[in-house]
Amino acid sequence: MFKKILIANRGEIACRVAATARRMGIRTVAVYSEADANAKHVAVCDEAVLLGEAPAKESYLCGDKIIAVALATGAEAIHPGYGFLSENAEFAESCAEAGLVFIGPPASAMRAMGSKSAAKSLMEKASVPLVPGYHGDEQDPAFLQRQADSIGYPVLLKASAGGGGKGMRVVDNADGFKEALASCKREAISSFGDDKVLVEKYLQRPRHIEIQVFADTHGNCIYLFERDCSVQRRHQKVLEEAPAPGMTEERRAAMGDAAVAAAKAVGYVGAGTVEFIANQDGSFYFMEMNTRLQVEHPVTEMITGTDLVEWQLRVAAGEPLPKRQDELRIHGHAIEARIYAENPDKGFLPSIGTLRHLETPAAVNFELGGNSLQPAAVRVDSGVREGDAISPYYDPMIAKLIVWGVDRKQALARMAQALAQYQIVGLAANIAFLKRLVECEAFAGANLDTGLIERHKDTLFPPARSVPVAALALACVALLEQEKDQASKHSGANGGDPWGQALGWRMNAQFIRTLPFSDEHGKEYEPCFKYLPHGWELTIKGIDVDVSLMTRGGVELSIKLGDTSVQGCVRRDGDAFHVFVGGGHHTLHYNDPLAHAGEAESEGGRLTAPMPGKVVAVLAAQGQDVKKGDPLVIMEAMKMEHTIAAPHDGTVDEVLYAVGDQVTDGAPLLAFRAAA
Template sequence: MFTKILIANRGEIACRVAATARRMGIKTVAVYSEADANAKHVAVCDEAVLIGPAAAKESYLCGDKIIAVAKATGAQAIHPGYGFLSENAGFADACAEAGLVFIGPPASAMRAMGSKSAAKQLMEKANVPLVPGYHGEQQDADFLHTQADKIGYPVLLKASAGGGGKGMRVIENSAQFKDALASCKREAISSFGDDKVLAEKYLQRPRHIEIQVFADTLGNCIYLFERDCSVQRRHQKVLEEAPAPGMSAERRAAMGEAAVAAARAVGYVGAGTVEFIANQDGSFYFMEMNTRLQVEHPVTEMITGTDLVEWQLRVAAGEPLPKQQHELTINGHSIEARIYAENPEKGFLPSIGTLRHLGTPGAVSFELGGVADAPAGVRIDSGVRQGDAISPFYDPMIAKLIVWGADRKQALARMAQALAQYQIVGLASNIAFLKRLVEGQAFATADLDTGLIERNHDSLFPAAQAAPASALALAATALLSSERKPAADPWAQTSGWRMNQSYARKLAFNDERAAYDTYVTYRPEDWLFSASSSEQPQPLSLTARDGNDYSIKLGATATHGTVLRDGDMFHVYANGAHYQLAWNDPMAHAGETEAEGGRLTAPMPGKVVAVLATKGQEVKKGEALVIMEAMKMEHTIAAPHDGVVDDILYAVGDQVADGAPLLAFKAA
């Protein structure tokens, strides 16, 4: 077994690999970019070496630098994680030439599966079921058009070298073909440097089911059952679970054996995933093979009681597979939710910023290799900590939340509960969306297909609801409690005492839904509170407090919740929901505000790609002034109202920090 390995990755997968290595007594070397100098994966490894600037192409994608670090630190092997260099056959070859073990499949297997067309030709020879279609080399537009007509519409065109939904088009009829083909090829050459495409029958309401396979260097190859990854948005997975709901023993065996046949066809070694597209009637077809560990591998670990990273290390060291097929069984049910820094209500726009507060579910007690010893059944794989920043340079994943239950019903309940306990302040997240998804009828009843989110759009993106009185009362209680400071000077008291009268006060809050004018009257032991001017005041009292956890009584109703204050923003977590209430502090807003003529600021770190206004220019409300690029997406900074541009503070190409003033603006 190795004594030291280098982890050629970052984030949660680097931390995940390091945890297993530490348990096995293997030392680890981290590599990091300038943007990741204080990252969690740097802290959890035994050594860490800087390899370049923030951009991945200058750091995590520089195989020569990584190999040099491995040799310099005495590492014997390199674990690539997933993404970056994990499926780079050239890097695997370079590791071998340098005398290092690449903890992954042979380069030949990666090359064989790297092209969707070539892979499907191999699978056809191995008698692995294929979707009806054309996977050949001929790329003439008229020829491909003829093939699509033969297949029958709708037809799916996709880039042979692609992935992640890029270079894919669904064509409904023959008249659409040529324009769709040209568009598909343009996107393919731009994204992958290869415009070769394949055409397949587009299946209606398909499920995405994948099989975890594992092979060693001694000729053993097994499957560790299946995962259902049907819940996707823009061809990217959102929820994954194992085993697949409704899977019969016969179908499981057939898919598992087909996956093993696929692995054997390319001389596979190590962890891999064979992905299938499945019809509702139970028929299934090979889609592609991922020649690495998958993001969703934890659900397989949870139901099989295995540590797949340990298996990777043992196989790479030449050991046989720890278990044979007949020794593997399914225990319970597991679901994984990917928690991202993004805003689902705004088209899943990535969010960048600092995790000023990170609260995770309280009961986390899962140990790899012993799911039966996990009564809480909750596991979190994460590469960030409170205070860390989600930068524009890398994937915006915050964590993977994985739960286990004795059956799917229990796993669903645990996932909903864990999501309700997850608290993030400082940037947008998809937690509330995930909770609606898990609790929605379609997912709860396993009515699964890759169009589930689009099919249930209205229920997953309901109309915004106003904050309830209980949430407003919690925010008000937290604010009023924070103002209770004893003072020797009677004029500095904050108890609200008044001679011969009661002190009445308006507390104005607002969120994206509405503005809330609440009213508080101070009393010796409590307050009178009303959520609006039209409501009858009710007694409000703080019955208990533990840090940010508040127990209050409003009228005859007791309520418990967590209130986190971030400046003038109050984040209220109560009844499984998260309310973000901005307090309009009359003292803070007594002077000029940004909307009244201050400086417009960058909503996140990024690069200025266009300046559309000039100094002294008169502009109208909503007119675009500056365009920023962050996380490969553009964000437009617009005029808050009619006014004049006083000054331009950044030029095209400049990198700007979160909150940096971009220009000075004066109201008309």
């Protein structure tokens, strides 16, 4: 077995490989770009070496640099993970020439499967079923259209060298063929440097089912059953599960045998995935082979009790496969959801930023390769931590959330519960969308096909709704409690002074206060709070309800809302209150009248105090030119400091109060002249 390996990748797969290697007593070397200097995979490996600048072509795609690092650090083998150089035949050959083991298939197998058209010719010779279509070299548009006409519409145009959904077009009729072909070829040449396309029959409501295969250098090749990856958007997988719902033993054996035949046809070694497109009637056809480990491999591990990364390392070291085909069994059901930094409501637009808060569902480390076949109920594979940044340079995956159940029903329930417990603040994420997807009738009922998301978009992308009263109440209580905490810190020895506490105490009347909030869609809310001896009376939308705090543990709150107990979590990020309650995430922006007092001009260019308070700092002088947003005056009210900012670029004509002065509600603080 190897003593040291280099992991030529980043993110969750690099962390996963490092964890398995550590358990096997193998030391690991990480490589990283300048953008990943503080990344999790750098921290979990035994050594780490900088490759270059952030763009992948300057770092993770520099095979010569990676090989040089491996040799310099004494690594014996290179694990490529998935993506980057994992399916690069030239890199695999360069590793061998340098005396390093490439933990993956032979270069010849990668080349054979790298071209979709060449691969399908090989599969045809190996008697692997193929979708009716044309996979040859002739690329004349008129010829390709004649092929499409003979196949029958709709047809699918697909870049021969493609992947990830790029260079694919569905053509419904002959009239749209030429335009679709030209578009497909343009995208193919741009993405892959090769505009060759193939033409196939487009199956109606197909399922995407793939078979995990594994082969060693001793002539053994097995399949570890199937994964259903039908739920996709733009030809990219969103949810994966194993085993495939509705799969019969006869069909499973037929697909497994076909996958093994495909692997043997190219002399395959290591982990690979043979992907099939399947009809609802049970017929299936070869689509392509991914000559690497797949993102969704954990669901296979969960139902088979295996560690596929450990198998990779053992096979690469020359050992035979740990199990024979007749020793493999399916245990339970597993589902994986890909947690991405993206906004589903904006066309799944990737989101970049810092993970200001990250809390994952309670997970038990899945001890793969052990004697027990009972996996953990919840598993999280992640390459990021709280405080890490999602950059524009790499895939925006945050984590893979995997659950296991004794059957699909239990796995579905656990996935919904785990998604409800996942908390992310700082950037957009697809968690709410995934929860709707898992709970939608089509997926829950296993009515699966690759068009599921598009077909049920009205359910999966509902119109914006008002923030629930419970979420508003939690945000308000969190704000009021924070004000009390801050006032208590300021009051010091005078803690018994009612004037120095934010308790809403008034000498001769009850204090009634409006807390203006707006949601992420711009809708405004104005909950009105009346301070009571033991809580508040909340008025919202003309309805009065008593509110009281029951327990508080940091950001965790339990409140009484009328006769109902409500538990939730409120994370504050500046003026944004992120409320996690009832399995949902609601973002509310507190429109603090003091903090934003300088954002609008009033009284002929004079900035006014919106509430009574004391001037604690004057940050601008008479005649000073300032920019919009520059701090001008800091006021203190209710023992909290608030900054008055310049509403526009302009000039301070006069400062009307000094530090220590008390000001009344509406008092002008500065005379301000906006720039012309």
